[in-house]
Amino acid sequence: MNARSDIKEIKNAIRAVGLRATPARVATLRLLRQATSPMTHGEVAAELDENGVDKATAFRNLNDMADAGLLRRAELGDHLYRFEELRDGEGEHDLHPHFLCVDCGSVTCLEEVKLTVGSRKASEQVGEVSEILLRGRCNNCQ
C-alpha cells in the first residue's frame, strides 16, 4: 500500500465517523498509525506543530476523534492522556492491557496479556473492568 492510497484510506476512516477529513486530522491519524505505542496530546501536538498545526487544534482533533470512536483516549496513571487508533473489531470492550514505565513513561501495548479465568470472575464481582494497566520499570530503565 503506497502513501497515496494510505491517505485515501485515512480520509475514509475519518469521514466514516462523521468528521471532515482535514489535513490536520489526516496527519494526526497517520502519526498514530505509524506509532508503536499510544501518543500523548503533547507528543502529537509537537509533531503537528512542524506542519503549522496549532496546539489547540491538535488537542481538539484528538478529543473529537476519540469521542467519535476513531481513537481511544487512555489514562495510564501519570496525568497524561494518550491516544491510539481503535482498529475495527477492537470495540470498547477490548481489554488489551498497557504497560507503563514509571521511569521513562514509555507505553507498550500487551496484546497477549490476559487474566486467568478465575481472575476475570473475581474482578467481575467488584465491577465492570474497562481497562487493565501494568506499571513498572521497562527493560531499558532497569
Place this chain on the structure above:
Amino acid sequence: MNARSDIKEIKNAIRAVGLRATPARVATLRLLRQATSPMTHGEVAAELDENGVDKATAFRNLNDMADAGLLRRAELGDHLYRFEELRDGEGEHDLHPHFLCVDCGSVTCLEEVKLTVGSRKASEQVGEVSEILLRGRCNNCQ
C-alpha cells in the same frame, strides 16, 4: 479513644516516618482518617485552608507523607491525585492488583487476581511489573 489520644497517636505516626508533627500535618492525617474514600490534593487543601494552612504547604505535606510511606498517592484516572492513609500491614510491596472505580474513586484490593503464565512471561519481556491496576465502574456505580 478521645480526641487528645487520637492526636497523640497521629503525632507518633508522623514522627515514626521521620517527619515533624506540625499542626498542618496532624490536621491532614486526621482529615484522611475520618474520610471514607481517598481525598484529592484540592479537597485536603480546601479543608486546611480554614485552619489558615497554605495550599502549597498542604500539597507538600501530602507528597512528603506519601513519600515517607504514611500515605498512598493514587491516580484514579481523572487526572487528580488522591491520598489515603496507608495502615500498618499495607506495605509498599503488596503486589496484589487494585480495582479503581472511575466514578466514585473507590479502591478494592483484588488479592486473587492473577495473570496467566504466558502473560507473565510476555510482560517480563517488556519490564518488571510492580503494579497491576484494573479500572472500570464498580457495581454500586453501574
Place this chain on the structure above:
DNA sequence: TAGCATATACAATCTAATTGCAAATGCAAA
C-alpha cells in the same frame, strides 16, 4: 461552484501541581 456548517489559528484562560526563598517553628541536645 456556491452556501454554510464545520474546523482552524491565535490568544487567553483554567486548574492542578510545583518551586524559590525568607521567615517561622519543631524538637533534640545542652
Place this chain on the structure above:
DNA sequence: TTTGCATTTGCAATTAGATTGTATATGCTA
C-alpha cells in the same frame, strides 16, 4: 528550660496539561 539549627511554612510566582472564545478559513454537499 533554653538554645541551635534543620525542617517546615507562608506567600508569590511559575510550570504544564488541557480547554475555551472568536473571527476567519475551509471541507463538502447540493
